[in-house]
Amino acid sequence: MTSSPRTPVTATISHPAHTLLSRAHSPDTATRIFTDKVKNKPLLLQPTASSDQRALRRHIRLHKKEYFLRKRKPQPLSAKEKRQLGVFKLKKEEIKYDIYKRLNELWRGYMLEVLGYMRDGEVVESRGRPKQVSAQSHGALLASADFHGAEMEVVRCADVGKVGIKGIVVRDTKFTFVVVTAKDEVKTLPKKDTVFRYEILLSGKDGLEGRKLVFELHGNQIELRPADRANRKFKWKAMDYL
Template sequence: MTSSPRPLATSTPAPISHPAHALLSRAHSPDTSARIFTDKIKNKPLLLEPTAGSDKRALRRHIRLHKKEYYLRKRKPRPLSAKEKRALGVFKLQKEEIKYDIYKNLHDLWNGYMLEVLGFTSAKEGDATTKRIPTVTAQSHGSLLASADFHGAEIEVVRCGDAGKVGIKGVVVRDTKFTFVVVTAKDEVKTLPKRDTVFKYEVVLPGEKKLVFEVHGNQFEFRPVDRANRKFKWKLMDYL
């Protein structure tokens, strides 16, 4: 028997079909380009979706961002500085807000607040029971009056180092450390200094009776929040 001769192997390279292989063949020899393509591209796994636990870096980043978001959500906002308050106009009254009638209702609320501070209670409609009216003295109510809030009080200047401010009367819309800012019946905003000034205000009792008090501004040169827990001390009043 005669066997047919086997075909001789030829070194004809396989046709290039991959774009990366074509680019490599331009810069390297056929054998080198085929080796680089096989090692770096053809046999390299392509992870379309990483499995759980395989990408630890992304997991750590996700945990870090979650903690940061939780911290920012639970953190108390930083209070505004004095410069930021001035820029935003926090304490600036708009022209349409400077109405005495608006703050007159605030004064009515303040009067009810002062009745509670002094221990008075007014009878409700349809309720015949009333509380005994207490006696207001400096010893029993002095500390309460000294620590009271004056936002909404209708005050009048009776004595002042600046004679031009005597007689000014209005509802307090802002109580600062050194001044009272009031809105007058003429829909005007006035800033009254506390130093060397005596203010008068009234508390209307049930039955249309009134209690008249005088406040010495030198004794009230504190912010309302600081004055609430401060012990009252007498100061020299030589300006009188």
Template sequence: MTDPTAQKPHIAHTLLSRAHSPDTATQQFTERIKHKPLFLRPTSPSAEDNRERRRLHRLRKKEYFLRHQRPRPMTAREKRSTGIYDLPREECKHALFKGLHTLWVGYMQEILDLKTEGRSGLVTPLSHGAKLVSADFHGAELEVVRSRCAGRVGIKGIVVRDTKFTFDVVTEKDQLKSEFGVLGRVGAC
């Protein structure tokens, strides 16, 4: 009969002994299987572990979302507080903006098709009105022809900022004049 105290050989040792010599099989079994630690995770985590795992998953998801999100645009209040559109008065020199005026002249000749040969230089509201309305006036040389404020009439300069309803102009005396209304009160030079 079989001895109940005798142990059955390990299945891995049996398989190794089929492929290798008995000494090699025993050595590989002891080194690679018998003395190798086996790391196991608990199969049923506690409720706290589940809560922590969900929290970490939520944080990773939020980080991923924030990393791949476009930056939101600045509000008008933030732009004012940072001074993003402020022009330092000491840096507004008429000589600096003469090059911008030269570029603007070329830009307008291109927009109004005045560079082509054989073309008359006549610009009328019917032929070029839509182009003039949508044009960019940064660098244009302007003169105030008519204004409710008599002190502004006759002011000449180069446009430094062109906003929706106003122009900021640098005069030849390096003064920055602001808030000239656009609605029919400013004439281009």
């Protein structure tokens, strides 16, 4: 009695990858690819400590960057950016003389403190008050003052058409005063070769009620921005234009 040779029975492979490969290849090819590419493929693992160090370095780097961005001072706007944003443009409803009257009152109080006639909002008595205000004693203070809110009048100017213009200063630039007149008009007045006049009304005891201090300011002496004038040493300049 002879026995026929027994054919080897391969175990059925139940794996999602093998199932997908069987759809695209023959059974032998699918089995071979599965064995070489999937079943016997080595799995390389990196040490856990190395990945932790990398994550720690990344966390420290991001924390430093966030701290730097939070503490960094914002960069000032350039002149071009200011023009594009319209920072210095006055809206039509803002060009009202009555709006800036209150600003002028605040400015007069500020100037009385600069000249020594007021201190902490109260009028200084006669003993602590300057007897006379002159260019020699108060010239440096007046030249370094801020004129936003001052009511200026042009008394002399190289451009004769500017003489007589009077208004409240709404912008004090390096070379110009921008004022709003009583007719609700905006005028730009050059500082160069121009003489401005402004008045400060005094109030208080000792016969000061109703008296005025009248000043004439030479624009050539203050051709600086207010922030730059505050810390700058005052120097006399030639006045050949008079």
